[in-house]
């Protein structure tokens with residue numbers, strides 16, 4: 001395996017999470033029966049490396065993106081009020097700070113259902129989105145958001161420039177870490193950027209992953225785990241510079257970086273950039289040695305979770321879980337916790353109910369099953385939403401039990 005950016009041989013393992021099925025790929029009843037009948041479930045090794053040359057932290061072997069983000073990719077950003085609000089705040093910030101107006105040209109990569117660009121449409125600022133998911137693009141068009149159905153690459157970016165010219169503001173939220181061809185992606189960004197234009201990219205921050213032992217955020221759709229120290233060098237190689245950033249709470253801790261052309265002096269490099277760079281260097285995020293503690297703590301979390309569940313089962317407790325999302329699947333499969341320990345997982349998304357978690361084969365049900373089956377313990381898998389979820393579960397008068405989270409350490413609520 002070679003580095004997706006600089007082609008150096010990847011030899012330094014950051015963390016090995018064993019063989020895992022695709023983390024977002026829930027199984028149907030039919031598929032589960034085939035597996036029980038002897039069909040092998042598709043697993044691949046989930047190993048993360050750091051490149052010895054460019055320090056880019058990345059997955060080893062992976063499934064191709066085209067297979068992952070197909071038409072039925074179910075995530076619609078506007079389903080979450082939180083994301084619509086998050087988007088509105090960014091749009092307002094960009095309009096004010098980068099002086100965007102009706103004569104500006106805006107592009108969003110991974111524009112989903114238009115959750116962000118709709119705010120530019122409302123301000124009559126010309127914009128276009130690009131997204132490979134056709135159904136999401138249809139939903140965007142219904143909001144008046146023009147959308148090109150495609151991945152963002154050399155061909156589509158040239159077409160965008162041809163049709164619209166270069167762009168004054170280019171935004172990508174949770175898309176940069178998902179694209180395996182990082183070199184092409186950055187080169188295409190550079191080509192699309194107008195002389196005074198600004199690129200804004202948002203992604204989970206490697207420093208937070210390490211600090212809070214968030215090993216379960218590593219899964220087959222996230223090719224990269226970005227640090228500023230690595231990206232700063234990479235963008236400079238394209239004559240681009242990171243001039244400002246924001247540290248955000250999303251996904252357990254994300255970074256939003258602002259980038260412009262290296263020779264553009266309109267924005268000077270803010271102190272925030274140096275601050276995060278220094279923090280990362282003190283954590284040694286540019287060296288394999290910076291990840292030793294993450295490895296040890298992840299194993300400890302696994303041992304604690306397995307011991308707790310085993311002890312509770314032994315005294316006859318019924319255990320359920322909450323949240324049928326990717327990170328929960330990575331966690332359960334890394335720990336080897338399955339349907340023999342956890343009876344069911346509750347999820348509010350109707351499309352997930354009636355299906356089964358990959359690997360662990362735990363059935364996904366609606367919240368009414370908490371009342372019907374009265375589990376003694378509910379394990380909250382999306383730890384980033386644990387305060388919201390625990391508040392909701394604890395306020396349910398018809399259920400009284402224990403809540404447990406395992407990351408960053410075992411916590412019984």
Ligand SMILES: [Zn+2]
Nearest residue numbers: 003006051054
């Ligand atoms: Zn490299």
